[in-house]
Amino acid sequence: MxxxxxxxxTPVGYEVLDTYNRTNKDFFGNPNSLHELGVKAKNLMNSATKQIAEIFSVNENEITYTNGATSSNNIAILGVALQNHKRGQHIITSKLEHPSVYAICNYLESIGFEISYVKNDSEGLIDFEDLKSLIRPDTILVTICAVNSETGVRQPLKMIRQIVKKENPNTIIHSDMTQAVGKVSVNFHDVDLATFTGHKIYGPKGIGVLYKNSNITLTPILYGSGSVNMLNPGTPPVPLIVALSKAVRLATTxxxxxxxxxxxxxxxxxxxxxxxxxxxxxxxxxxxxxxxxxxxxxxxxxxxxxxxxxxxxxxxxxxxxxxxxxxxxxxxxxxxxxxxxxxxxxxxxxxxxxxxxxxxxxxxxxxxxxxxxxxx
Amino acid sequence: MEKVILIKYGELSTKKDNINFFLTKLKDNISYVLKDDEATIDYDLGRMFIHTRNIDRVLDKVKNIFGIHEINISYIIDSIEFEVIKEELLKLLKEKEFKTFKVETKRSNKKINSTSVELSKNMGAFILKNIPNLKVDVNNPEVLINIEYRLNNTLIYFEKIKGLGGYPVGTLGKGLLMLSGGIDSPVAGYMAIKRGVKIEAIYFESPPHTSIEAKNKVKELARKLAKYNHEINLHVINFTEIQEEIYKNIPHEYLITIMRRMMYRISAIIAGRRNCKILINGESIGQVASQTLTSMSAINEVVKIPVIRPLACFDKLDIIEIAKKIDTYETSILPYEDCCTIFVPKHPVINPDKERCREYEKLIPYEELIYKAIKEHEIIKLGELKNKEYEDLL
The missing domain is CATH 3.90.1150.10 (Aspartate Aminotransferase, domain 1)
Incomplete structure (x- = not known):
């Protein structure tokens, strides 16, 4: 083949799968439980999160686990929209996004948000002048992927950040980094929100990450118990999380x-x-x-x-x-x-x-x- | 021109004969923190330099070290010739965007004929001539250009980063911190470390009345202090039997007072064994019933070792502010019961009588219980190291 x-x-890495199996076997406790098994699972989960946070130079509390990139994109984009709709209802995206971003934007458009699509040049690069001209006082979000999934075109997020924040410092920047993480070096500090997923980096399917800068507030779109994970409540899938952490470490080496x-x-x-x-x-x-x-x-x-x-x-x-x-x-x-x-x-x-x-x-x-x- | 991290000592430089002791310790402490980084350190009586390629990462770590007054990203020029320096400075300035500036010169090399003021003036004139549209602003410049003429070389730096101050950890000996899971005691520990005291910590647990979560919380707090203390030994005392005996035999209004007296006794013994010269705790005058002046006096009388209370005169809100700064607050407010919050009487005595304390204590065989608790106590060494149990899973 x-x-x-x-x-x-991607196929799951052997070591990642081993981590997944062993965590399932030896750390099956619910991290929300008060007894020792729960505490052990929680400590392991926290160490896994710490490792991811350190790799991307962010804080542990800025990491939210999701079901994958589509979930992360939903939590991020809808969360910004719900949180900021009184301030503005204008969102900018590119013509090079993952279909899930368009699906969310189409929904938002159907309930009254305005979506602008920034132009790109013949090399696939975002047209900076066009981006600049699109940003308005009521622009609440710019979402542009780090690497286009079909063609592999990579966008200069640092530059995009500079342009966006200069025009409107309150505009939040989200980037779907699913095709970038583990392939090229990424900097979460270029954006306020970032998405990636495990199964593109030799990790398991069904686990993704949303990075959220601690200065940004999102309205949750999911509600449940437990205060650990406000944006995606429920029992955290510890084996998936630990396996993801290992996959991130291996993929970024x-x-x-x-x-x-x-x-x-x-x-x-x-x-x-x-x-x-x-x-x-x-x-x-x-x-x-x-x-x-x-x-x-x-x-x-x-x-x-x-x-x-x-x-x-x-x-x-x-x-x-x-x-x-x-x-x-x-x-x-x-x-x-x-x-x-x-x-x-x-x-x-x-x-x-x-x-x-x-x-x-x-x-x-x-x-x-x-x-x-x-x-x- | 080499880019280095420049460290200024501040209060340390007031030491005379033993300044070398403080500086060697500071260097050791920095080396310890940077053990995973490629970095070399050299120093003289006025300045310390860290040479490394990972300036940003090293800088983040150095910011958490006590005994440092100020940190600068500095450029070393191997010359004291004005002509050489001005060209190098110009290169640096061309990478910056600014409209106003000010030059400040220090001249520790007194062989240079011009005064500091003249040197600043000449350099300012040179910059104005070579970079268009700039203005000098002596009050509020966008860029402050610091130039230090030294014996064989010159330093240039712009931004000043405030260090934590205080003394290098360990220069003042050791102390034992009474660490509960609350907000105050980690802050008290932090403040003692800041003054150069290397700390160990003692924690009283009462399983099954207190949970493993509570203990983990204290371990986490100790680990956060370990960041400043390098690593930390946590002494865990099983307090269950003593506490149950007190609860069964002693009038309830005196529960807390007697309990605290037992904790003090145990702490003093552990401190003696570990060569700790003082006890440190988070007591703050008037905060709770056991922290009134009479209470403190009644509790303190059982030990001879000095008890330092860094927070004695702090308001709660000020303590919280420091706790947030050192990142212990969020951990401290996790809602697990510790041994001070179980068995709480409805009306604890506010002005306990020492004579009565002594009387009541006779009702329990406390010396024996204390001996047993100390004999069986657990020592946990905590650093920022990963947990071995699952290191290979990650």
Missing amino acids: VYLDYSAT DIEKRERFIERLNLKIVDALSKYEGVMINKTKYTIPHILNISLRNIKAETFLHALEENEIYVSTNTACSSGNMSQSVLAIYNDKVRASSTLRISLSHLTTTEEVNKFITTFDSIYKKLSGLHE
Whole structure:
């Protein structure tokens, strides 16, 4: 099997799984319980949180555990909207977000909020001038993802923060960092709220994080008992949390070294695929090497995906969450409907081997020849 | 030009003959805190320098060390020539955005002919000439340029970061802190550490009347103090039997007074064994029945060791403010019962009579009980270290 869909999800790391199993077995107590078993579980959970907080240089109380990135995005964006709707009802986002952000924004729009979509240039970079002009006194939130999930375009969040806070210091900044954490170095201090999830960094599915700067107040969208986790109440899933903490630690170690290795694999594929007339490489100078997006001119992406699948090679069309539609991100960058209508996403990992890449390249070649002949 | 962390001593520099003792201790304390960082430290009688590549991380750690009056991010120039310094300064200034400035010069190298005022003036003129649209503002400058001419080199720094002050931990010997789970005692411990006292802590638990949560809370508080104290030994005394005996045999209005007398006795013995010269606690005059002057006197009479009460004259709100600053407040207010809050009489005596205390105590075999409690007491060493039990899980 050649798995090249690491941006959809990742296999759980062996050590992470071991942590998960052992925590389930040895620390099954409810951290809200007063007795020793509960206290043991709680101490372990707190140490796990402390580790995550230290890795990202934030405070422990700024970490909220959620069910995943979609939950984190909901708690963050709806929380800001509910908390600040008297101050303003204007939200800015980009055209390069994860579908969950659009779903939330669409809902907010339906109940009276105003959503603006900031433009980006042909490299995928947010148009700073446009962003500046969109910010108003009633802009309560700017939400822009750190790395676009389909194309891998990375946004300069520090710069975005400077622009936003200069225009309106009260505007809150949220970033979906799901595709950035564990791939490239991120700085939570560039934003007020940040989202990421475990299963993209070799952690378990069903656990995510919302970072919330302690100066920001969110109105909770979920209510329950226990005062430990105000934004996502209920019994904390200690084994998932501890496993996540381990995954974060492992994923943020040697990040630059891994990135350089992945860059080499990426270039190898780009070199090989550039020679096909019907292949367009959707890569700009702001894309990270872990994600490689291509467009097929005359072949349906889904057909190509299934042909690769027959050879046990797994890639995506668009993102796993939005398969079936035109790639909104590629459309936003290239403004080319043909280009956006048939895209494949190849996503790489430090676990990917050169042999796997070679197998992909040769298999791609034979499928391409077969399928492009059919369509001509 | 090297970027370093510059440390100024403040009160320490008033020491004469034994200043080296204080400075070596300060250096040791800094080394201890920076043991995981790549950093080297050197010093003279006026300044200490930390050389490291991780300026930000080291700075965060150094901010929590006592005996430091002021910290600056400083640039060392290996020259005392005005011509060299001005060019280097210009490079630094070009990276900054500002409209007004002021130059302040110190000249510990008296071989330099110009006075400090002249040096400042000349440098100011040079800056005005070379960076457009600047103004000098001596009262409220956006950038304060500090230049120190030393024997062989020159220091330049801008921002001044206030240090914690006080004395290097351990320079004044050891003390034993009576640590409850409340707001006051951690603050009292902090203040003693600030004056150079290395502390150990003693905690009285009464299981099953008090929970493991309560004990963990105290451990957490001790761990927070360990940040300033390097690490901390927590002595845990099982107080259940003594407390139950008191409750069964002694008139209830005297419960607290007798209980406190027992705690003092035990603390004094532990202090003696651990070479602690003083007891420290969080008592504040008048705060509760056991902290009236008569109560304090009746309780204190059972020990000879000096009892230091750093918070004696503090208002509660001021104590809370410090507790928040040192990050113990949130832990202190967690709602677990400690041994001072169980078995509380409805009307504790406000003006206990010493004679009666002595009489009542005869009703229980307290010496024997104290001996037993001390013999069986538990010592927990707390640092900022991770818990070994699950370190490999993370």
